[in-house]
Amino acid sequence: MKWLGLALVAVAAFLAAVLLGPAHVPLAQLTSSEIVRSLRLPRAILAFLVGGSLALSGAGLQALVRNPLADPFLLGLSGGAGLGAVVAIGLHLSSPWALPLAAFAGALGAMALVYRLGLVGGAELDPRVLILAGVAVGAFAAAVTTAIVSLSDAAELRNAFLWLWGGLSGASWDTVLLIGVYAPLPVAVLLAAARPLDLLALGEEPARHLGADVEPLKRRVYLAASLLTAAAVAVSGVIGFVGLVVPHAMRLLWGHRHRPLLPAAFLGGGALLAVSDTVARVAVAPRELPVGIVTALVGVPVFVLLLRRWTAR
Amino acid sequence: MALRTGRRRLPISAPPGVGVFAMRRRAHRPHLAGLLVCAAVAACGRGGDRRSARAALAVTDDAGRTVALAAPARRIVSLSPAVTELLFALGAGDRLVGRTTWCDYPPAARAVPSVGDGLNPNVEAVAARRPDLVVLYRSALNETAAAQLSRLGLAAAVVRQDRLEDLARAARLLGRLTGLEAAGDSLADSLTRLVAAAPPGPPRIRVAFIVWDNPPMVIGAGSYLDQLATLAGAENVFHDLGAAAATVALETIAARDPDVIAVARDSAGKGAPALPGFARRREWQVVRAVRERRFAYLIGSLFDRPSPRAGAAAAELRRLLGEAAR
Numbered sequence: 001m002k003w004l005g006l007a008l009v010a011v012a013a014f015l016a017a018v019l020l021g022p023a024h025v026p027l028a029q030l031t032s033s034e035i036v037r038s039l040r041l042p043r044a045i046l047a048f049l050v051g052g053s054l055a056l057s058g059a060g061l062q063a064l065v066r067n068p069l070a071d072p073f074l075l076g077l078s079g080g081a082g083l084g085a086v087v088a089i090g091l092h093l094s095s096p097w098a099l100p101l102a103a104f105a106g107a108l109g110a111m112a113l114v115y116r117l118g119l120v121g122g123a124e125l126d127p128r129v130l131i132l133a134g135v136a137v138g139a140f141a142a143a144v145t146t147a148i149v150s151l152s153d154a155a156e157l158r159n160a161f162l163w164l165w166g167g168l169s170g171a172s173w174d175t176v177l178l179i180g181v182y183a184p185l186p187v188a189v190l191l192a193a194a195r196p197l198d199l200l201a202l203g204e205e206p207a208r209h210l211g212a213d214v215e216p217l218k219r220r221v222y223l224a225a226s227l228l229t230a231a232a233v234a235v236s237g238v239i240g241f242v243g244l245v246v247p248h249a250m251r252l253l254w255g256h257r258h259r260p261l262l263p264a265a266f267l268g269g270g271a272l273l274a275v276s277d278t279v280a281r282v283a284v285a286p287r288e289l290p291v292g293i294v295t296a297l298v299g300v301p302v303f304v305l306l307l308r309r310w311t312a313r
Numbered sequence: 314m315a316l317r318t319g320r321r322r323l324p325i326s327a328p329p330g331v332g333v334f335a336m337r338r339r340a341h342r343p344h345l346a347g348l349l350v351c352a353a354v355a356a357c358g359r360g361g362d363r364r365s366a367r368a369a370l371a372v373t374d375d376a377g378r379t380v381a382l383a384a385p386a387r388r389i390v391s392l393s394p395a396v397t398e399l400l401f402a403l404g405a406g407d408r409l410v411g412r413t414t415w416c417d418y419p420p421a422a423r424a425v426p427s428v429g430d431g432l433n434p435n436v437e438a439v440a441a442r443r444p445d446l447v448v449l450y451r452s453a454l455n456e457t458a459a460a461q462l463s464r465l466g467l468a469a470a471v472v473r474q475d476r477l478e479d480l481a482r483a484a485r486l487l488g489r490l491t492g493l494e495a496a497g498d499s500l501a502d503s504l505t506r507l508v509a510a511a512p513p514g515p516p517r518i519r520v521a522f523i524v525w526d527n528p529p530m531v532i533g534a535g536s537y538l539d540q541l542a543t544l545a546g547a548e549n550v551f552h553d554l555g556a557a558a559a560t561v562a563l564e565t566i567a568a569r570d571p572d573v574i575a576v577a578r579d580s581a582g583k584g585a586p587a588l589p590g591f592a593r594r595r596e597w598q599v600v601r602a603v604r605e606r607r608f609a610y611l612i613g614s615l616f617d618r619p620s621p622r623a624g625a626a627a628a629e630l631r632r633l634l635g636e637a638a639r
Contacts, residue, residue, distance in 0.1 A: 021562070021564055022561075022562050022564060022565045022568070023562075023564040023565055023567065023568030024568070034567070034599050035564045035567050035568065035599060038595075038596065038598070038599045039563055039564045039567065039596060039599055040564065042596070094587065094590050095590070095593075096590055096591065096593045096594040098590075099527070156525070159524075159525045159530070162525065162528060162530070162560070163527050163528070167527070167528045169526075169527050169528040169529060169562070169563055170527050170594070170596070171596060172594065172595040172596035173595060174594075174595045281562045281564075285562075285565070286551070286553070286554065286561050286562075286565045287554065287559045287560060287561055288528065288560045288561055288562045288565075289560075290528070290560070
C-alpha cells in the first residue's frame with residue numbers, strides 16, 4: 001500500500017513537471033510542442049535522477065557515519081565542485097561541458113582528499129574523522145573560491161555563485177543521457193549494500209561479529225555515495241535538503257531497514273525535487289526561484305516536524 | 314595614513330594660519346587673551362565669507378546629502394566609469410586625479426592613476442590622492458564609504474546611475490561642483506531631449522538581453538539597456554520585469570521568442586566575436602534566435618553604463634540588431 005502511494009506521488013510529480021510551466025502550452029499541442037519535448041521532459045527526468053541520487057546518497061552516508069544529520073554535502077563535495085566551477089569560468093573555457101566537468105573534477109578532488117584524511121593515523125574511515133575532514137576540506141575550498149571571485153576582474157565569476165545555488169536550467173537530453181549512463185553503477189552498489197548497512201548501524205564491532213566485512217563496506221559506500229553526489233552537483237549545482245530530509249521522511253514510513261528504505265528514498269527524493277522545480281518555475285513566473293530555496297522552504301517544516309517526533313519518543 | 318594631527322582638531326572652515334596660532338598660544342601665556350580674541354575675530358570674519366562662498370557651491374546629491382565646496386573642485390576622484398566619462402565630456406578631465414580600474418573611456422582616462430574598485434572602495438587609496446571631491450555611485454555598499462570619506466573631511470557626492478535621467482541629473486550636479494554649469498546644463502538638456510525624443514520607426518525588432526546562461530539571467534525594465542532598446546526602436550521582450558536583471562526559466566525565453574539575442578562582448582576582443590558558450594548547448598536550441606544564430610554583440614565600455622554617448626550607443630544598437638535580424 002505504501003509503495004503504491006509513493007508510486008502515485010512520483011507519477012503525479014512527474015506529470016506536474018511536464019504539464020506545468022511559465023510558458024503556456026495548450027494540452028492539445030503537448031506532444032508536438034518543442035518546449036515540452038526538449039525542455040520540460042528532460043528537465044523532469046533529470047529532477048528525478050538528481051533528487052533520487054541525492055536522497056539515496058544521503059541515506060547511505062547517514063548510515064556510514066551513523067549520524068542522522070549527515071547529508072551528501074557533508075564531506076566537502078560542494079566546496080570542491082564550487083572551486084572547480086569557478087576555475088573553469090575564470091579560465092574562460094568555452095566548451096559547453098567545461099563547467100560540469102570542472103565541477104565534477106573538483107568534487108572528486110575533494111572526495112579523494114577527505115578519503116585520504118579519513119585514513120590518517122590508521123583511522124580506517126572513522127566517521128568522526130570523516131566528518132571533521134569533510135568540514136575542513138569544504139571550508140578551505142569555499143574560502144579559496146571566495147578569494148578568487150573577489151580578487152578577479154571578470155564579472156562572470158560573480159555569477160558563478162548563482163550556478164552554485166543549484167538549478168536544473170542545464171537540463172537537456174544530453175545531460176539526462178550522461179547521468180542515465182553513469183548513475184546505475186553507484187546506485188546498484190548502494191542498493192546492494194542495504195543489508196550490511198543494517199548491521200553497520202549497530203556499531204562496527206557488533207557488525208563485524210555478525211559477519212559484515214566492515215572496511216570494504218565503508219569504502220564502497222563512501223565512494224558510491226560521493227560519486228553520485230559529485231555527478232549531481234556537476235549537473236545541477238548544490239541543492240540542499242533533499243539528501244537530508246527525504247531519508248528521514250522515508251524512515252517514518254518504512255522504518256530503519258535499508259532494504260525498503262533505500263529505494264523509497266530514491267523515489268521520494270526524485271518526487272520532491274520534481275515538485276520543487278515545478279514550484280520554482282511557476283510560483284513567481286516569469287521569474288524563476290533557485291530550486292535550492294524551494295527545497296529548503298518545503299524541507300524545513302518537514303524537518304521540524306520530524307525533529308519533534310524524534311525528540312518526543 | 315599621513316594625517317596631520319593639527320588639522321584634525323580644527324574645523325574645516327578655519328584657514329591653516331589659525332591652526333599654527335593655536336599651537337603657539339600654549340607657549341605664550343601672557344599673550345593668550347589678546348591672540349585668542351584676534352584669532353577668533355579673524356576666524357569669524359573669514360568664516361562668514363566662507364559660508365557665503367560655500368552656499369554658492371552647495372548641492373544635494375542623489376543620497377540626499379548636502380555636498381558643500383569652498384571653491385570649484387580642482388582635484389576629483391571618480392569612483393564610477395560613467396562619472397569619469399561625464400567629467401571628460403564636461404571638459405573637466407584634467408582635474409581628475411583618481412579613477413577606478415574599470416574606467417577605460419575615453420582613452421585619456423587611462424593616464425589617470427587608479428585607486429582600485431568603485432564598489433566598496435579603498436578609502437585610504439582615495440584619500441592618498443588628496444582630492445577635494447570624491448564622486449561615488451549609489452549603492453548600499455557605498456553608503457559606508459561615503460560616510461567614511463566625509464569623516465576624513467573629503468567632500469563625497471553620491472550619484473545614481475541606473476538610467477539616462479540619472480545621468481542628466483549627475484551632469485547638472487557635477488557642472489555646479491566644478492564651476493562648469495553651462496557645460497553641465499547643456500549636456501543634461503541634450504540627454505533629456507534624447508530620452509524624450511520619439512523612437513525611430515519600424516522595423517521593431519524584439520530583443521532579449523542575456524547576461525548569464527546557467528541559470529538564465531535577462532535584463533528587465535529597470536536597466537539602462539532596456540532604455541537603450543526603446544531609443545533604438547526595438548522591444549525588450551522582458552520589459553514587463555521591473556527589476557534591472559532577473560533569473561527566468563529557459564522555456565520562458567523560448568516562449569517569448571525574441572528575434573535577436575544581445576550578449577556582452579569583451580571590449581578588448583579583436584576580430585569577429587565568438588559564439589557564446591551556451592549557443593552550443595542542446596537545450597538552448599529550442600530558442601529560435603539561438604538556433605538561427607542571431608546574436609548581437611555589445612561592447613561593454615559603450616553599453617554597460619549610462620554615458621554621454623547614449624545617442625551613439627542607441628544608433629549602434631539599432632545597427633547591430635538590424636544586422637542580426639536579417
